[in-house]
Amino acid sequence: MAEFDIDLASARVAEQVERTAREADERFARSGPVVGRAESGDGGVRVEVAPGGLLTGITLSRSALRYGSAALAEQILELAQRATRRAGDRMYHQLAPVLGPDDENLKSLGFEPIPEDDVDAEYYGR
Amino acid sequence: MSTVDQVPVTSTTRELIDQARARQDALARVESLMAQARGTAHDVDGTIEVTVDARGKLHRLWLAPDAVNWGHDRLGPLIVEVSQAAMREATQDSYNKVALLLGEDMTYMIEQMSGMPAPARAQDDDPGMTVEEFQRQRAQRLGEAPPEAPAQASTVDDDDEDAYWESFDPASLRSDR
8 A cells, every 4th residue: 555645745735835825925916905896876885895705995975874774784785795796706817817717715715707797797887 | 822732643644544534524514614604793882783704794784773873984984893893703603613513723723724813812802791791781782671680589599599408418318228
């Protein structure tokens, strides 16, 4: 039976991880931090999220509060979801060249490309 | 940083491989566990409540009718702040779930690897509140009358207990009767 060399195997994994991380770092250094953005039709509600979806910024106009709390909460939730998809799309395009387009990790992290004809696509209808 | 204890390796290669396979199986389940983790937080005044998952994605946002009174320039940043608190809860929730599956040592290793220590390990972590305080606040939130004062309840228990011990005959424990 072939001996399973744990040191060699883990050294290989470590080397692979390090190379991938370095390539990804270089890409992010060029692009700056990845942000997902979405705003309401009138621009009164603007939402920014980090990759993964954590809210990092909400900008409200005075008129955005006009329709009350429930409507505003619903609108922020919807915009946050759109911004999250967009951040995922950007992460996908940053990392797919490094990890390969069908990488399972990308998918499990929710970093998936948005089809061009999707309403959440960043430049939809342009 | 804590140091790692030096433990002599006594396992055979076969045991190591079995362990590695068991860990691999467990790790496969970690992902779905982490996806299920949620954290909820609210502001001190209870005007904003946010639920997110361990990656920070917004799942629920509730604003009290008077939340708009914060004004357009304060409300946005407040929601962001509460979301970040909710994410710390979600992170802790996911580690709690993982620790149940993999044990404390393995969970600690994952924390090290991910660079995201469990919030509960932080030096300045809020030690939390007592059960009594939680129940009082919950009753207040739900608009219920506060439950009976625990002090009163325990007095009754004490009396019962005293009465029990007064009439207790230690000889009843002897096995030869």
